[in-house]
Amino acid sequence: MDKWIVHKFGGSSVADASCFRRVADIIESSANPREAVVLSACRGVTDALLNLIALAERPDGDFLSAVAALKSRHTALAGELVSASARATYTAQLEKDCSDIAGLLQTIRVIRSAPRTMRDVIAGYGEIWSTRLFAPFLRERARISGDVLWVDAREVVIVEWGPLGPAVQWKESERRLEAVVPVGFKGRLVVTGFIATTTAGMQTILGRNGSDFSGSIFGALLSAAEIIIWTDVDGVL
Helix, strand or coil: CCCCEEEEECHHHHCCHHHHHHHHHHHHCCCCCEEEEEECCCCCHHHHHHHHHHHHHCCCCCHHHHHHHHHHHHHHHHHHHCCHHHHHHHHHHHHHHHHHHHHHHHHHHHHCCCCHHHHHHHHCHHHHHHHHHHHHHHHHHCCCCCEEEEECHHHCCEEEEECCEEEECHHHHHHHHHHHCCCCCCEEEEEECCEEEECCCCEEECCCCHHHHHHHHHHHHCCCCEEEEECCECCEC
């Protein structure tokens, strides 16, 4: 059976529409029939999401305008990359996400502090947005054989937090991956980096360089032949 290759791209690699196209070019250039693409949030988005929390914790912080700016950025990106029908689906999901974020921020405003669980949920949206967009973008280009499947890591990666950080629960994660990715699937998986689910069923994040960790996790879960960590150097992917 053909072995998987796992690629991980950081935020600078998906900073804008031209960056998305370069990443797609790289993925499409491989003849390997089974590849997984783990993406970070678009450059600066995670910091912007964390700043929303800081704004909500301040009585005078205008978090609604900041949420609107994030929504506008991703809506514009979708407008450059995907068809009208794919854009409509994406923006509808984005609208719901931003409404959910605003609700969480309003709660934070009331209690003047953000519990870790809320921080983790809000901070993880960037990877959801970048991958939800890259999957239909790659599919619509139709330059590769096989299907393109979006994989929400929260449905697969189960971790238990301890003194040394998040410990992957491998058996349960393997079982969940088998439920998400069909046996014998050939094509491209587009995977959210950085996010996971705890053994208690709560969304969590994997900490600094969490998307690199996600790449390694999926490499192990898929028994990949290779894990490639891509980065930007001197403005070149």
